Amino acid sequence: MAHAHNLAILRGLIKFKSNTQKIWGVLILLTIVTAVEVVLGIYKPESLMAKVLGMKLLNWIFIILTIVKAYYITWDFMHMRDETKALRRMVVWTAIFLILYLIFILLQEGGYVFDVYKDGFIKRDF
Amino acid sequence: MSTTVVNTGTEGKTWGGSNQPLKASYGKMMMWFFIVSDALTFSGFLAAYGFSRFKFIDSWPIADEVFTHVPFLHGQELPMIYVAFMTFVLIMSSVTMVLAVDAGHHMKKTKVTWYMFLTIIGGLIFVGSQAWEWATFIKGDYGAIQTKGGNILQFVDTDGHRVALSDFTVAGHKDRTAHERKNGLWFVDEGTLPTYTVNEVIDGFEANKNLLVRTQIINEEGEKTVLSRAESSKLLKDNGVAVVEGANLHVNEYGSPLFADFFFFITGFHGFHVFSGVVINIIIFFNVILGTYERRGSYEMVEKVGLYWHFVDLVWVFVFTFFYLV
Structure with missing residues (x-):
């Protein structure tokens, strides 16, 4: 297994000749994604400020790009691509399920506390 | 005649033992499971950050205004540039790590040594950058006034540019000296006293028309609200209770103290991971030089440490997004 690397990324769109070449390819990809994030973060285009599902479109883009980066770090740097399906699912699904659950509960609760201070009879600042 | 069963008759069958369904060594598998649990710890922190942020959604500090500094470029507002550099350094050291793992598969000792060395250097640059980032944040840059309710009032000129306390306030003579252990109660400590008193700041404010x-409240344009001259003066005199310079666990000149608390806690916990990663990398580096893995016939140890190192990079990608971008 150690010598049998899966050398195709982006669903086989790009195939690398060697593992080393794939590593540099993934570095270029991650660098591009980070650069896009930084440029968007500095200029904050007006067109991306529209709210989609309660959050700015720009923030959704940031989160999606982050997950893209996380995917390539895990799949190619940590060689998750070469592990068995069972190990992959054990690690990834467990984490994703628990994290989504936690995030949903805490953000929901945070929004609720904000509303209580804003519209309720409780004041924090006099 | 034996009464104990030696052979179960199930050897080679699925449940007969010595079957490796995951085709991963014990060490690698356990590293993966540790990473899952550590990932859950970090998501707990980041989700708690999200909770506090949603709780103060209309007054949370804007990260672009907080992290604007780059070493050697004084007085320039360059948001995100330095964090982007730090992110790149960490990704780069991940690359050298995975190259070391790859060289290990081909049993090339010199190559593994060099790539491990570069990985360690990358990690050190990152930890150093984080220390600098902390120092800049603790020192602060403009200073602010804290109100009775714990809110932060910052100063801007009529064009909306930030103004530092030192630009308009004159420090007068003070009778109050800092309480130290050597001149007071030996078991009580007091932090550094601010450079100015609230009254000196108000005097300076009155003298400069x-x-x-600027309050903490974010308006519809996504910017902090600037009050009129009369409102500003009234709010300062009625509610101003303390001068805040920089940030620590109690006060934060950029806004909510929780922002500083989470910043210190999350980046600190991550920095501690990077630091321990560097230490482990150094141990493995020396083992590589000594030829331990050459004799063992496998560089799997480099691979296991590599998993941890990539995980640290992975966490930073998320910290970067949620602290600096979103």
Whole structure:
């Protein structure tokens, strides 16, 4: 297994000749994604400020790009691509399920506390 | 005649033992499971950050205004540039790590040594950058006034540019000296006293007609609200109780103290991971030089440490997004 690397990324769109070449390819990809994030973060285009599902479109883009980066770090740097399906699912699904659950509960609760201070009879600042 | 069963008759069958369904060594598998649990710890922190942020959604500090510094470029507002550099350094050291793992598969000792060395250097640059980032954040840059309710009032000129306390306030003579262990109660400590008193700041504010107060509240344009001259003056006199310079666990000149608390806690916990990663990398580096893995016939140890190192990079990608971008 150690010598049998899966050398195709982006669903086989790009195939690398060697593992080393794939590593540099993934570095270029991650660098591009980070650069896009930084440029968007500095200029904050007006067109991306529209709210989609309660959050700015720009923030959704940031989160999606982050997950893209996380995917390539895990799949190619940590060689998750070469592990068995069972190990992959054990690690990834467990984490994703628990994290989504936690995030949903805490953000929901945070929004609720904000509303209580804003519209309720409780004041924090006099 | 034996009464104990030696052979179960199930050897080679699925449940007969010595079957490796995951085709991963014990060490690698356990590293993966540790990473899952550590990932859950970090998501707990980041989700708690999200909770506090949603709780103060209309007054949370804007990260672009907080992290604007780059070493050697004084007085320039360059948001995100330095964090982007730090992110790149960490990704780069991940690359050298995975190259070391790859060289290990081909049993090339010199190559593994060099790539491990570069990985360690990358990690050190990152930890150093984080220390600098902390120092800059603790020192602060403009200074602010804290109100009775714990809110922060910052100063801007009529064009909306930030103004530092030192630009308009004159420090007068003070009778109050800092309480130290050697001149007071030996078991009580007091932090550094602010450079100015609230009254000195108010006097300076009155003397400079072009100053306005900026509150924490974010308006519809996504910017902090700037008050009129009369409102500013009234708010300062009625509610101003303390001068805040920089940030620590109690006060934060950029806004909510929780922002500083989470910043210190999350980046600190991550920095501790990077630091321990560097230490482990150094141990493995020396083992590589000594030829331990050459004799063992496998560089799997480099691979296991590599998993941890990539995980640290992975966490930073998320910290970067949620602290600096979103």
